[in-house]
Amino acid sequence: DIQMTQSPASLSASLEEIVTITCQASQDIGNWLAWYQQKPGKSPQLLIHSATSLADGIPSRFSGSRSGTQYSLKISRLQVEDTGIYYCLQRYSNPYTFGAGTKLELK
């Protein structure tokens, strides 16, 4: 199974700050990587697909990048509504696996 190691587990940042969350895949998954945001009591919302492509309706302050088997989600200017838990997902092969999540809070 492909392991997705996500870091950090939690993060506290200020408004307008730049935030970066990372996932390391245990093997090559190409661009089969997605990022989701989950708010309390809600289902996950797709932010980024294919490692770098912004999902429909998602603000441009969100971006995804890839370097080898390391994937990053960047929020360029943190807003109040960006708090929540962020997950990466590898869709390269089943069993599809999620990172453990990053809880993002406002400082």
Add this chain to the structure above:
Amino acid sequence: EVQLVESGGGLVKPGSSLKLSCVASGFTFSSYGMHWIRQAPKKGLEWIALIYYDSSNKYYADSVKGRFTISRDNSKNTLYLEMNSLRSEDTAMYYCANWEYWGQGVMVTVSS
């Protein structure tokens, strides 16, 4: 507007069975592979099953293999998850999804 609406959850005893449904609208359901994902209380996300658009292939996580069955009825735009031999560790919110869109989830609680 895309909608995925799950139903069929509830409180059941260990060893029991339950069948979840997910009704899709707003997209061409019959063209998409569909997934079930679950989330135990205060825990992360766990993929548990995939069915191809035409039911030709089905895949399961080891944690549910042999106990859960995924199926679909494209004429009814509906995805199913039949769950047998339920255990306390199956307690979770169950979501259906096509990866882009997710339902609101349905809670399954397994407890004596």
